[in-house]
Amino acid sequence: MAKFNKPKSLTDAVFHYCPGCTHGIVHRLVAEAIDELGIEGKTIGVAPVGCSVMAYNYFTCDMIQAAHGRAPAVATGVKRSLPDHIVFTYQGDGDLASIGLCETVSAAARGENITVIFINNAIYGMTGGQMAPTSLIGQVTQTSPYGRDAATQGMPIKISELLATLEAPSYITRVTVNNVKNVRNAKAAIKKAFQNQVEGKGFSLVEVVSNCPTNWGMTPEKSLQWIDTHMLPYYPLGVYKDKDAEDKNNG
Amino acid sequence: MSEKVLMKGNEAIAEAAILAGCRHYFGYPITPQTEIAAYMAKKMPKINGTFLQAESEIAAINMVYGVASTGKRVMTSSSSPGIALKCEGISYLAGADLPALIVNVQRGGPGLGGIQPSQSDYHLATKGPGHGDFHVLCFAPASVQEMADLTAHAFECAEKYRMPSMLLADGTLGQMMEPVVLPKPSDAGKYDNSWAVTGTNNERKHNIINSLYLSPAELEKLNFERYERYEQIKKDEPMWEEYLMDDAEICVVSYGITARISRNAVDEARKQGIKVGMIRPITVWPFPVEPLKKAADKVERFICVELNMGQMKDDIELAIHCKKPVDLCIRTGGMLPSPDEVLAVIKK
């Protein structure tokens, strides 16, 4: 009896991600959640544009590849067409927080009953390491070679905090996957975000603070430490909105 | 449903779409097509359908992409500036081989242009509204009746060829009221849609809706396959109407609202003894090449009547291999030519 095995909801395709990229961990957590909820056969995933553009190759459920930033709109169409199915998007920070910000906020504001997995690694990975809407102040990227300057490039967007100001979303949380404990917490959050949809609770988003060893220019191990030292101070972990908890408190 | 009802063109499109089994509509307000959205907003909730006012035209077309991925009939409507925004999504629909209906009730451009009728999206619609090598099936109704009939037909063709269809109307047709016999109810499902994402139900390998092909050879192969399909469409799907062409020495070519104006001008010219006829493209892609080619051997000249700077002229010249001159009778900016203006070019 295996104590730890690859989840059924992942295909046999080999991830194309760089060594040490936490996309692989989050893919596995999503697949584990799907397995545990027994929803593989009625789940439809929507892949973004970015490093995870080919996520459609990795999940065994039906998959759609969406235009850059439009995954929440595509997912909305799917969910309206198949309301009894489980629909999730998997998006990076360029996709969700920059070009697709309007679709993100609007789907959240509608309380669309979908699950959004948001990978925030503060950089555009696929195109070779440009500044993202979530890049930190001072962060050196290909398009902020002198470090992100607040005066000219503004402040990084805190998506979880932003979306938590909306009335409609059911669950908004920020997690990370830089150590075993955090991976387990991330798993619980992702599972809850799917469970919410199964129960018809509406829009759930899990922001996963992630790494990009290649474009951050550090070893995988270092990049996980950098999450602790640089990312989490600006992007604090925590539950930013949870209607379940609110209901309990009010009840 | 065989009795005549009096309807606005925009409403006829909406009702015809519902009769064609379309239960999902996504749109964003823009003049002069808003009646379609308003009609859908009223009707869809009562028939267990979806009406959703999207946050933008871009979102609307991507919601269409989502429903189309599930193999169901779905539509959006907009007007010229909004269609420009949808072009990204239309390209993705084409690239993923998804059927859907896009209605363009055209207004004047470029830029914000005006809100009066226009046909200035002819190039955009017929050459491929978006990036990459592709076409959409493009229908140009000239009456409220045709708006209804072509809506049903456009859904059917989109599914047959697995590609987007566009209904290319204009502000006048959209706002015009005419008696119409609504088409018989129909539905999707005539053509194979085993490609759709409907959940694997743990019974089959996953379906993937996608337009990304990183292997150049694979992408090229798919483009060639798509264009083979287009060649078949060019053979089988052109639609047109010929009017008084048997003995014509002059051939007016016009579609949509300008075809109706031109028809009056042709009638008046005939009264004055001028042998003029008209070919009215009903599909503008595929363009009805054959009747024009035939006419090129008989008539002395052609007249292209349009609400743009003469965008269809290129297609006419290509169809007739430049054998005869093509004169223009054009108005833009929301202006319509009078029958007398068309007559003046006929008599030139």
Added chain:
Amino acid sequence: MLIFKEELCKGCGLCVSACPKKILQLSKTRLNSKGHAPVEVTDPDACISCAFCATMCPDCVITIE
């Protein structure tokens, strides 16, 4: 028992630093067909099957039976 699908390993080392018993290392003598130095266990008997390594592995290399 730890089982490595060695061909999937990209040699990122996240499992190595996650192991509380410090019994994992990237091979110093072998490369897999993709050119990565794959993970190997130095003292299998010391493994407590905590699955920390598998939890941190981005590439589903590790199965624990």
